Amino acid sequence: MPNEGSFAESLKRSDEIRADFDVHPDRYVMLTGDRPTGRLHIGHYFGTLAERVELQNRGIKTNIVIADYQVITDRDTTEHIADNVINLVIDYLACGIDPEKTLIFTHSAVPELNQLMLPFLSLVSEAELLRNPTVKAEQEASGHALTGLLLTYPVHQACDILFCKGNVVPVGKDQLPHIELTRLIARRFNERYADVFPEPEGILSDAIEVPGLDGRKMSKSYGNGILLSATPEETAKLIRKSPTDSERTITFDPESRPGVSALLTTASLCCGKTPEQIADEIGDKGCGALKEFVTDTVNDYLAPIRARRRELEEDLPRIHDILAEGNAKAREIAVTTLDEVRSAMGMVY
Numbered sequence: 001m002p003n004e005g006s007f008a009e010s011l012k013r014s015d016e017i018r019a020d021f022d023v024h025p026d027r028y029v030m031l032t033g034d035r036p037t038g039r040l041h042i043g044h045y046f047g048t049l050a051e052r053v054e055l056q057n058r059g060i061k062t063n064i065v066i067a068d069y070q071v072i073t074d075r076d077t078t079e080h081i082a083d084n085v086i087n088l089v090i091d092y093l094a095c096g097i098d099p100e101k102t103l104i105f106t107h108s109a110v111p112e113l114n115q116l117m118l119p120f121l122s123l124v125s126e127a128e129l130l131r132n133p134t135v136k137a138e139q140e141a142s143g144h145a146l147t148g149l150l151l152t153y154p155v156h157q158a159c160d161i162l163f164c165k166g167n168v169v170p171v172g173k174d175q176l177p178h179i180e181l182t183r184l185i186a187r188r189f190n191e192r193y194a195d196v197f198p199e200p201e202g203i204l205s206d207a208i209e210v211p212g213l214d215g216r217k218m219s220k221s222y223g224n225g226i227l228l229s230a231t232p233e234e235t236a237k238l239i240r241k242s243p244t245d246s247e248r249t250i251t252f253d254p255e256s257r258p259g260v261s262a263l264l265t266t267a268s269l270c271c272g273k274t275p276e277q278i279a280d281e282i283g284d285k286g287c288g289a290l291k292e293f294v295t296d297t298v299n300d301y302l303a304p305i306r307a308r309r310r311e312l313e314e315d316l317p318r319i320h321d322i323l324a325e326g327n328a329k330a331r332e333i334a335v336t337t338l339d340e341v342r343s344a345m346g347m348v349y
């Protein structure tokens with residue numbers, strides 16, 4: 001994959017686009033997505049969900065793919081997938097995603113999106129696919145052989161973005177290689193056939209990354225993240241068990257006190273004070289007092305989201321309807337794009 005510039009350049013470009021969101025909201029179509037592999041945690045909330053809600057409310061066309069086919073890129077089971085998909089929709093709505101403004105759909109319900117995979121695969125070489133650092137890292141972490149789907153899912157992700165002519169994609173650093181590949185595919189298609197696709201840009205989040213409660217990266221598989229769907233008691237228990245130290249004076253020092261600092265960062269995001277301010281206020285009352293403060297702050301912050309979650313859980317038929325409507329709408333868009341693609345390729349008989 002050609003490296004089209006440094007991370008600093010991507011960041012600069014991303015800041016320019018952000019500044020333009022307010023000026024020309026109608027120029028942007030955003031697409032983003034999640035794999036339905038479990039419940040969302042506060043890392044997702046502060047990392048991307050809050051921003052999606054903000055962009056949606058600023059009038060930017062927002063699309064969210066629940067990437068169900070991406071679940072089987074590096075694992076060989078679809079256990080709990082239906083439950084995960086429904087709970088993802090519940091998490092979105094509870095956080096303020098409005099299905100009137102934001103399109104929510106699953107891969108598996110949109111055949112025409114998946115069909116873009118055929119022409120797109122013809123536009124990339126094996127070497128370009130093998131060079132993707134994120135795919136390599138995911139394959140190593142999975143302990144599985146490199147499957148054909150894991151190797152080619154970045155192309156599938158290009159289908160997600162391009163079927164709706166998405167031109168902005170909020171991403172973490174690890175997804176930048178996928179955006180580069182999407183741009184390459186769009187450019188090659190347009191050059192070879194006809195001008196059909198935009199060249200999307202990655203929008204890098206300026207949100208602070210929420211560390212897991214043990215100071216490691218927050219991850220579903222480490223179980224070190226506070227779930228939006230957890231009860232206040234479960235939250236308290238998770239925080240109580242989080243590893244800290246026996247130093248009584250609380251200080252913010254991510255290098256040498258990762259556990260204490262992760263707790264401070266978490267509380268800081270939920271109450272608006274800086275981690276240092278919170279540390280000063282707790283002073284020499286020790287980690288027990290810190291954990292109590294964090295528990296109360298997080299539970300207070302999440303209370304309205306959790307209350308909405310409970311209401312939504314009571315009305316599952318509505319959740320299924322919202323998804324069905326999103327899927328139907330996504331399909332309409334995909335049919336139109338696939339028609340354009342077939343016509344650009346002369347495949348109209």
Ligand code: TRP
Binds near residue numbers: 031035160
């Ligand atoms: N790979 C993304 C993740 O694991 C999810 C995803 C699927 C996505 N398709 C996408 C993100 C398209 C951005 C654009 O979180």
